[in-house]
Amino acid sequence: MDHNTKSKYCTIVNKADKTKYLCFLHTKEGLLNVGLTNASDVWSTDFTGETLAQHMKEFRLKSLEGYFSKIRYACGNDSASVLLEDSGVVLRVGSAPGTLTLALPRLGDPEGREVLRDLLFKMADSLSHLDSTASVSPAKSQQRGYAEFEPRRQHTGPAVTARKRAPGDSLINPGMRRKRAATGVSFDDSDDL
Structure with missing residues (x-):
């Protein structure tokens, strides 16, 4: 694999x-293949270089990393779509x-097969490279390596907010109020006479 290609x-x-x-994006020496x-x-x-600069200006993108991020974000949020046409x-x-x-033109049969083969080997080399440079924990490196090939998911669960503790609430059992020590009641028999 050519290590100058990202x-x-x-x-x-x-x-x-x-x-x-x-969806795959390859950059090499300032050129981009989508x-x-x-x-x-x-x-x-x-x-x-010229068509990329024009394209990025048209869509108000400042860098290739911003370009990648926009595509990856759309993939993860299901806001990317593909419309098939004849050509x-x-x-x-x-x-x-x-x-x-x-607009992406369809590649012919021999050229398309060549791109698929190159894509397959680039992905395999990328995974092999990640495995060889992995840290001590194989579970973490495997998780990190495969995350490159999957879209990023946004957290869509309900937001959990911490409830402010009211004075008198128990720290151990927050639903209960703290019991106060009894102060006693004064019974005087002298008042009854």
Whole structure:
């Protein structure tokens, strides 16, 4: 694997037909390749330095890392979609105004197979490289390595807020109030006479 090439991956589940796609981005010497595959067909486009700068300006992106983050965020939040056309696909990233759209032409049979093979080996080399540089804990390194290939999920559970403790509430059992020591009652027999 060429270690000058940086690669990022995420998965997209198309809402329209529930088809799963692998989105891949490769950068090398300032050039960017964006591609999409369903494991049988491959759609891909290359950006030169000039076309990449124009594309990033159009979508108000400041860096390649911002570009990767936008795509990965959309993959994780199900706000990326794929529209199949005769000669390729249109990848839409985001659902708000300023949605990033990419027209990716379909690659022919021999070129598509070559891209799939290269993609498979890049991913395998990336996993092997992560395993060889892993720390002492294999469980943590395995978790970290496979996270690169999955979209990031946003926490969607209910927010848990800490309740402020009222004066007199028990620290051990917060639902109960602290019992105060009895002060006693004064009974005077002299008042009854």
